[in-house]
Amino acid sequence: MNVLVVNCGSSSVKFQVIATDKESIAKDSDRRLARGIVERVGSLSLITFSAEGRPPHKDEAPLKDHRAAVDRIIRWLVSEQARIPGVSRLADIHAVGHRVVHGGERFKASTFIDAKVVAGIEDCVELAPLHNPANLKGIRAARELFGSGVPQVAVFDTAFHSAMPETAYLYGIPYQLYRRHKIRRYGFHGTSHRYVAYRYRRMLGLAKDKVDVISVHLGNGCSACAIKKGVSVNTSMGFTPLEGLLMGTRSGDIDASIVEYLSLKEGMSLSEIDGLLNKQSGLLGLSGLTGDMRDLLAEVADNRDRRAGLAIDIFCARVRRYIGAYFADMGGAQAVLFTGGIGENSPEIRRRVCAGLDCLGLKLDARRNETLKDGGLGAITKPSSALKAYVIPTDEELLIARDACRVVSGLPLPG
Ligand code: ADP
Numbered sequence: 001m002n003v004l005v006v007n008c009g010s011s012s013v014k015f016q017v018i019a020t021d022k023e024s025i026a027k028d029s030d031r032r033l034a035r036g037i038v039e040r041v042g043s044l045s046l047i048t049f050s051a052e053g054r055p056p057h058k059d060e061a062p063l064k065d066h067r068a069a070v071d072r073i074i075r076w077l078v079s080e081q082a083r084i085p086g087v088s089r090l091a092d093i094h095a096v097g098h099r100v101v102h103g104g105e106r107f108k109a110s111t112f113i114d115a116k117v118v119a120g121i122e123d124c125v126e127l128a129p130l131h132n133p134a135n136l137k138g139i140r141a142a143r144e145l146f147g148s149g150v151p152q153v154a155v156f157d158t159a160f161h162s163a164m165p166e167t168a169y170l171y172g173i174p175y176q177l178y179r180r181h182k183i184r185r186y187g188f189h190g191t192s193h194r195y196v197a198y199r200y201r202r203m204l205g206l207a208k209d210k211v212d213v214i215s216v217h218l219g220n221g222c223s224a225c226a227i228k229k230g231v232s233v234n235t236s237m238g239f240t241p242l243e244g245l246l247m248g249t250r251s252g253d254i255d256a257s258i259v260e261y262l263s264l265k266e267g268m269s270l271s272e273i274d275g276l277l278n279k280q281s282g283l284l285g286l287s288g289l290t291g292d293m294r295d296l297l298a299e300v301a302d303n304r305d306r307r308a309g310l311a312i313d314i315f316c317a318r319v320r321r322y323i324g325a326y327f328a329d330m331g332g333a334q335a336v337l338f339t340g341g342i343g344e345n346s347p348e349i350r351r352r353v354c355a356g357l358d359c360l361g362l363k364l365d366a367r368r369n370e371t372l373k374d375g376g377l378g379a380i381t382k383p384s385s386a387l388k389a390y391v392i393p394t395d396e397e398l399l400i401a402r403d404a405c406r407v408v409s410g411l412p413l414p415g
Contacts (some may be wrong), residue, residue, distance in 0.1 A: 001407070002033065002092055004077070006070065007099040008138030010130065013038045017077060017084065018401035022411060025402050028202060033084050034077060035397075038069040045069065048075050051084050057146070066137035071145055075125040096142045096152045097404030098189070099396065100135045102128035104155030105182060109413050110159065110403035113139060113152040121154065127182070128240075143398045153404035160190030161225075161232045166314040185243070187235035191396040193225040194232075196337045198399070198414075199377070199392050201230070208414070212333050214326045216319055217394065218349070219340035220248040220291070224319065226326035226333075234329055236322050242278055245322060246315045248291030251281035286311035293342045293349065300310075316352040323353070327360055327387075336362070338380075341355040344393045345373045350380060354389060361386025363404040 001021050007014040014037045020030040036049035045063040052055035057076075063069045076082050078089055086092060098113070104124040111117055118139060125132045135154075142152055161169075162263075169185040170178060177183050193215045201211045208230035215225045222245040226234040236244025236252075246252045254277070262273050277287075284291035287308045289299060293315075299308040327333055336357075342349050347369045354364045363385040372380055372391040381388045406413050 001405050002087060003096040003404045004074075004093050004096045004142075005099070005397045005400045005404070006096060006138045006142060007229050007397070007400075008066055008134045010134045011039070013041060013066060013073065013138065016397040016401070017319075018088065018398060019086070020398075020401050020405045022405075022409065025405070030398060030401065032113065032397075033087065036073065037078075038063060038072065041066055041069045045072075047072065049073075049082065054083075059079065066134070067141035070118075070138065070141040074145055090146065090150075093146070093150060094410045095404045096146065096150060097400040098135060098139050098142070098152060099132035099152050099157070099400055100139075100154045101157045102186065102187065103154075103158045103162075104186070105162075105184075107154070107156045108159055108162040110153055110155040110400075110407055112407050113143075113154050117154060119359075123330050127186070151404075151408045155191060155400040155403045155405045157188045157190045158186045160194040161187035161235050163231050164233060164235070171239075183239060185235075185238040187223070187225070187232065188237045189223045189225070189235075189242045190222065190232065191392040191399050192217045192339060193223075193227065194341045195395050195399050196392040197227045197230060199395075200337055200390060202333065203377075203390075203392075212252050212330060213335045213337050214323050214330075214333050215337040215339065216323065216339040216353075218245075218293075218319065218338065218342035218344055221250070222319075222340065222342075224246045224322040224326060226330050228330050234326060246286075246318045247282045248293070249279050249282045249284045251277045251285070283311045283315060286314060293346060293377065297346070297348060298382075312349070312352070316349060317356075320352045320356045323357060324360070333387065335390055338389065338391050339394040344375070344391060347373060350389070350391070351376070357387065362389060364389065 003018050005016045016035040018030055019033055024030045034051045039046040041063055044060055048056050049057040063072055077087055098122055102124040104127055106120050121136055161387055196215045197211055204229040211230040213227050217223050221241055224236045225232050242250050244252050259273050262268055282291055287296055289308055294313055296308045299305045337351055350369055354362055363382045365382045369380040372378055375393050377392055379390050
């Protein structure tokens with residue numbers, strides 16, 4: 001089955017086409033037929049499309065909204081120019097899988113999209129005002145353009161964390177606020193954490209319930225996840241993606257009293273403070289330069305910039321702290337799994353995170369750590385290391401395609 005995977009952001013639409021079925025899932029042999037991105041939706045959009053094994057096709061076009069972007073993607077997919085094997089007309093796309101950021105307490109697994117599910121995702125807009133509206137635009141566009149004959153499936157970032165125990169998801173605020181407003185920790189990046197745990201168990205030939213790992217997704221957004229017996233039991237993002245690790249532009253954990261203090265001292269409104277904590281903090285706020293880790297590392301290497309160095313130190317210390325906390329939370333773990341743009345590509349950051357973890361039995365193999373980047377996958381610890389570490393490039397799209405295939409074909413979803 002050819003699944004179109006759609007990931008809509010506020011001004012972008014990313015997609016992949018993945019050929020998958022029951023057999024390819026079992027054999028781990030699904031095929032990626034095409035991928036691409038439309039950026040700057042709403043103005044002169046930048047288009048980058050590529051079919052398997054061929055150089056990318058770049059273009060510019062005024063695409064006024066997400067519908068226009070999805071329309072453009074579909075027309076390219078079936079075009080002569082794309083020449084995707086097995087895809088020459090709309091009917092060759094058999095299902096659409098959508099990334100949806102927030103499923104609230106309602107959606108605990110991937111689900112077939114009907115009018116009720118659309119309404120349910122709309123109900124979660126309050127919880128994810130920046131993300132769910134864009135996801136809904138993608139869903140509506142695909143439903144309109146493909147018609148009712150092509151099934152659509154929603155795959156939620158929050159779903160993997162939906163089995164977290166109350167001890168992990170409740171905040172220490174009056175309980176009725178949870179009951180009344182569903183203020184609790186939800187966690188995000190769930191599909192990524194789920195994928196790296198899956199890839200780890202395939203690599204080692206383990207049963208799912210034998211997987212006790214701590215996964216750290218370090219990209220522009222960052223989160224850690226405690227995975228016990230293959231299930232998320234804790235994660236560092238909370239009610240929103242703001243909580244937890246230090247990120248490119250997000251502060252991560254702070255004392256909530258700072259909010260009122262800031263409003264008094266700086267005369268800022270609540271929404272300005274929210275913007276400050278989400279968009280002007282983290283690596284960017286501390287360094288005063290950039291939220292991009294690669295650029296910060298270059299700044300330290302080339303110019304010995306003190307605050308860039310400080311931002312990186314705080315970033316690494318916070319990752320280490322969460323690994324330690326989850327190690328204790330879980331009563332021990334087999335491995336730390338690094339993923340995301342930073343986790344996959346920066347030996348330096350991995351080295352600095354792992355440097356304090358010898359107390360947990362982690363012995364880094366410096367040479368292996370240096371060589372693993374640019375899509376490489378494997379262990380970065382010595383064979384004698386009690387706590388192992390691995391680099392595992394994430395692949396959320398693959399799980400979205402597989403879940404869409406399972407839902408559409410009536411196959412059971414992995415628990
Ligand atoms: P997103 O969370 O938006 O998907 P990514 O997972 O692509 O983002 O991660 C982006 C981050 O990864 C940026 O901070 C970028 O600088 C960092 N990054 C990418 N490659 C490297 C590298 N070789 N060394 C250090 N950081 C890198």
